[in-house]
Amino acid sequence: MIQLSVNGTQHQLDVPDDMPLLWVVRDVLGLTGTKFGCGIAQCGACTVHLDGEAVRSCVLPVSAAAGRAVTTIEAVGQSALGAQVQQAWLDHEVVQCGYCQSGQIMSATALLQRQPAPSDAEIDAGMAGNLCRCATYTRIRAAIRDVDAGGAA
Amino acid sequence: MHSSKTLFGGLALAALSLHVQADDQALIERGKYLAAAADCVACHTVPGGEPFAGGVEFKLPFGSLYSPNITPDQQTGIGDWSDAEFLSALHEGVGKDGKRYYPAFPYTSYTLMPDDEVQAIKAYLFSLEPVSNTVPENTLSFPYNQRWGMFFWNLVFHNNERFEPDPSQSEAWNRGAYLVEGPGHCGECHTPRNFAQALSSSQPLAGNLVQGWQAYNISSDPAHGIGAWSPAELVSYLGKGYAPGKGVASGPMGDVVSHSLRHLSDDDLSAIATYLLTTEPQSEGVKRPDPVSASAEPVSDAGLGGQLFAGACAGCHSWDGSGTQSPVATLSGLKTVNDPAGTNLLNILLRGHTAPELRVDQQMPNFAKAYQDAELAAVGSFVLQHFGQTGASLSADDVAARRGNTGH
Numbered sequence: 312m313i314q315l316s317v318n319g320t321q322h323q324l325d326v327p328d329d330m331p332l333l334w335v336v337r338d339v340l341g342l343t344g345t346k347f348g349c350g351i352a353q354c355g356a357c358t359v360h361l362d363g364e365a366v367r368s369c370v371l372p373v374s375a376a377a378g379r380a381v382t383t384i385e386a387v388g389q390s391a392l393g394a395q396v397q398q399a400w401l402d403h404e405v406v407q408c409g410y411c412q413s414g415q416i417m418s419a420t421a422l423l424q425r426q427p428a429p430s431d432a433e434i435d436a437g438m439a440g441n442l443c444r445c446a447t448y449t450r451i452r453a454a455i456r457d458v459d460a461g462g463a464a
Numbered sequence: 465m466h467s468s469k470t471l472f473g474g475l476a477l478a479a480l481s482l483h484v485q486a487d488d489q490a491l492i493e494r495g496k497y498l499a500a501a502a503d504c505v506a507c508h509t510v511p512g513g514e515p516f517a518g519g520v521e522f523k524l525p526f527g528s529l530y531s532p533n534i535t536p537d538q539q540t541g542i543g544d545w546s547d548a549e550f551l552s553a554l555h556e557g558v559g560k561d562g563k564r565y566y567p568a569f570p571y572t573s574y575t576l577m578p579d580d581e582v583q584a585i586k587a588y589l590f591s592l593e594p595v596s597n598t599v600p601e602n603t604l605s606f607p608y609n610q611r612w613g614m615f616f617w618n619l620v621f622h623n624n625e626r627f628e629p630d631p632s633q634s635e636a637w638n639r640g641a642y643l644v645e646g647p648g649h650c651g652e653c654h655t656p657r658n659f660a661q662a663l664s665s666s667q668p669l670a671g672n673l674v675q676g677w678q679a680y681n682i683s684s685d686p687a688h689g690i691g692a693w694s695p696a697e698l699v700s701y702l703g704k705g706y707a708p709g710k711g712v713a714s715g716p717m718g719d720v721v722s723h724s725l726r727h728l729s730d731d732d733l734s735a736i737a738t739y740l741l742t743t744e745p746q747s748e749g750v751k752r753p754d755p756v757s758a759s760a761e762p763v764s765d766a767g768l769g770g771q772l773f774a775g776a777c778a779g780c781h782s783w784d785g786s787g788t789q790s791p792v793a794t795l796s797g798l799k800t801v802n803d804p805a806g807t808n809l810l811n812i813l814l815r816g817h818t819a820p821e822l823r824v825d826q827q828m829p830n831f832a833k834a835y836q837d838a839e840l841a842a843v844g845s846f847v848l849q850h851f852g853q854t855g856a857s858l859s860a861d862d863v864a865a866r867r868g869n870t871g872h
C-alpha cells in the first residue's frame with residue numbers, strides 16, 4: 312500500500328512500488344490531463360509538480376512520490392500563480408493541438424515560482440525540456456513574460 | 465522379521481539419501497553464492513546467450529580469446545572434469561589435459577580461494593543443465609599463441625597460494641580482503657597492468673582503462689580513489705549500483721553489480737567496504753571534482769552544449785547536477801564529470817544506462833541516434849565544464865571514436 316497525496320487528496324494505493332507516477336495518475340486515479348509522450352523524460356508532456364518542483368512523472372517511481380505533494384494540471388489553477396499562468400495561456404491563445412500544454416503549464420508555473428521575472432534566455436533554458444511539435448514556443452514565451460508583467464509573485 | 469528388516473534398511477537408506485541430498489543442496493547453494501561473488505557468469509555468457517555456455521570474445525592487442533563453456537556438457541563443456549582438474553584450473557590456471565590458461569581468466573585471484581569453496585562452485589556448475597556449445601578457437605598470433613609460454617609467466621607472476629587472514633585485522637576486514645582479492649578479482653580491472661599484462665604489484669587498485677571504460681582508482685585515496693566515501697555509500701554502490709554524488713555503476717561495472725555484487729549479503733558488502741577503505745592510497749587517475757556545487761539557475765548562455773543540456777538532460781539531472789528525478793541522477797561529485805577525456809561520460813551518452821533491473825528513475829536513454837557527434841561533443845563539454853574542474857572539452861572526433869566502442 313502506498314500513501315500518495317495528489318492535488319491535496321490522500322490516496323491509499325495498491326500499486327507496485329516502481330510503477331511510474333504517470334501510470335498511477337492516469338490509469339489508477341483517472342486524472343488524464345497529464346499526457347504520455349515519450350516515456351523516457353525527453354519531451355515534458357508528463358510534467359507534474361512534486362512539492363512544487365517540475366518532474367517528469369513517466370520516469371518517477373510512485374514510491375519516490377510517497378509522502379510528498381503531487382500536483383497535476385487538474386489542480387495547478389488552485390494556486391494564484393497557477394491560475395495566472397493559465398489565464399496568460401488563454402490570453403495569448405498559446406494552445407495549438409494541446410497535447411504538450413499541460414506539461415508546458417506545469418513547467419512554466421514551476422519556473423515562475425523559482426524565477427518570478429525570467430529573461431527570454433532564462434525562459435528558454437527553464438522550458439527547454441518541454442517539446443511542442445506544434446511549435447508554440449513564441450507564444451509560450453510571451454505568455455510567461457506576461458505573467459511576470461502582471462506581477463504574479 | 466525379514467521384511468521388517470528390509471523395510472528398516474530401506475528407510476535408513478532413504479533417510480541417508482535425503483540427508484545426502486540436503487547436503488548436496490547446501491553445497492550447491494554455497495557454490496551458487498560463490499559463483500556470484502566470483503562473477504563467473506559475466507565472462508562465460510555471451511549477451512543473450514545461455515548462462516555459462518561461454519564464447520565471449522576478449523580482444524587483446526595480439527588476437528582474441530574466447531571464454532570456454534563451463535556448463536556440465538560432456539563434449540563441449542566441463543562435464544567430464546574431475547574435482548582435481550577443476551581445482552587446478554582455478555588455482556594454477558592449468559585446465560584439463562594440462563592446457564595453460566591466459567590470465568584473462570583471473571586464476572591469479574581465484575587461487576586465493578580454499579579448496580572447499582572451489583569445489584562448491586563446481587558442484588553448483590554441475591547442477592546446471594548441460595548446454596552444448598562449441599566456442600570459437602582463440603586467434604592469438606605467435607608467440608602469444610604458445611600456451612607453454614604461460615609456464616614462465618606463471619613462474620614470475622603467479623603465486624599458487626590460498627588466502628591467509630591477517631590476525632591483526634578484524635574479521636570483517638579479512639572477509640573483505642578475501643572477497644576483493646580472491647573471488648571478486650576487483651584488481652583484474654582496477655589495477656593497471658604491466659608490460660607482461662600482469663597486474664602491477666606497485667599500484668594495486670589505482671585504476672585502469674578496460675574495454676574502453678575507466679575502471680576508476682578504488683584505492684583509499686580520498687581525491688583519486690574511494691577514500692572520501694562512507695562505508696554506507698560503498699555498500700549502496702556495490703549492492704544497488706549507485707551512491708549519489710559519488711558514483712553510478714555503468715558499463716562493465718554495471719554488469720558486475722547486476723550479475724555479482726547485488727547478490728551478496730549486506731555483511732559481505734560491508735566487509736568489502738571495510739577493506740577497500742584501508743588499502744594503500746594511490747594518487748593517480750581521474751580525480752573527483754571538488755564538491756563545489758554548480759548553480760541551480762539555468763545557464764542561458766552556454767551555447768549549443770547548454771541548449772542541449774537544457775533540453776535533454778536538465779529535466780532529470782537538474783542544472784546544479786543534484787538530480788531532480790532521483791538521487792541516482794546526481795552528477796556533481798562524480799569522477800565521470802571530471803575525466804578530461806570524457807571516457808565514461810561519452811560511453812553513457814552513447815549507450816544509455818538501461819539494465820532491466822533498474823527502476824525507471826535510475827535508467828537513462830541513450831543518445832547515440834538522437835544527436836550527431838558535434839552535438840554530443842558539445843553537451844559532453846558542457847557537462848565537464850559545468851560540473852567538473854578540468855576545463856576540458858570534447859571534439860566530434862572523440863565522440864566518433866567512442867561510437868566504435870561497444871563495451872565488449
Ligand code: FES
Nearest residue numbers: 348349350355369
Ligand atoms: S512522457 Fe515523460 S517526458 Fe515524455
Ligand code: FES
Nearest residue numbers: 409411443444445
Ligand atoms: S500544442 Fe501541439 S504539441 Fe504543443
